[in-house]
Amino acid sequence: MVVSGRLVIPAAELSERFSRSSGPGGQGVNTTDSRVELSFDVAGSPSLPPHTRDRLLERLGSRLIDGVLTIAASEHRAQLANREAARARLVALLREASAPPPAKRRPTKPTRGSKERRLASKKRRGDVKRGRRRKFDE
Known part of the structure; x- marks a missing residue:
């Protein structure tokens, strides 16, 4: 099962x-075992590189039980459809959790022109509000 370009999990x-x-x-629901629980041992998997395993264990910590990730699928009536749904969900979850963190934002300062435009718009807004005030005769 291919999770990403570099990460492949053997069946x-x-x-x-x-x-x-x-x-x-209907009545068939009483006899067919169509619910699927798909389990993957994240902590003990030999196919995961160590840095990916650490990232998965950290990000999926709340979903793991003894290092094992379990996904249940029962939304379809057919067992095969539930198996495919569980595998698709597992792939999506592993892909999202194993993605590298986004690049850190480099702090920037506003340009001189943007500061001037901001102050000019504040000045215009203040003038509009000043024009709405009631004028008192003295």
Whole structure:
């Protein structure tokens, strides 16, 4: 399963469990095991580079149980569709969590022209408001 250009997870590292799904399905819902639980051992995976593993463990910490990421899919009536949905969700989650952090913003200062434009617009606004005031006769 390809997560990104450099990250590929072999299917042998994934484990699937099937159970009965809740929701629509008529009488067949009582007999078919269409719910899928897809598990991936993030902490013990030999296919993950160490820096990627550390990043995944840090970012997915709240979703992991003993270093294992589990995703459940039961929105479809067919087991195959739920398997594909669970794998797609796993790929999206791993891709997002393994992405490098964005580049740090370099602080900049406003240009002289932008300062002058800002002050000029404030002056115009003040003049408009001053023109709305009631004038008292003295």
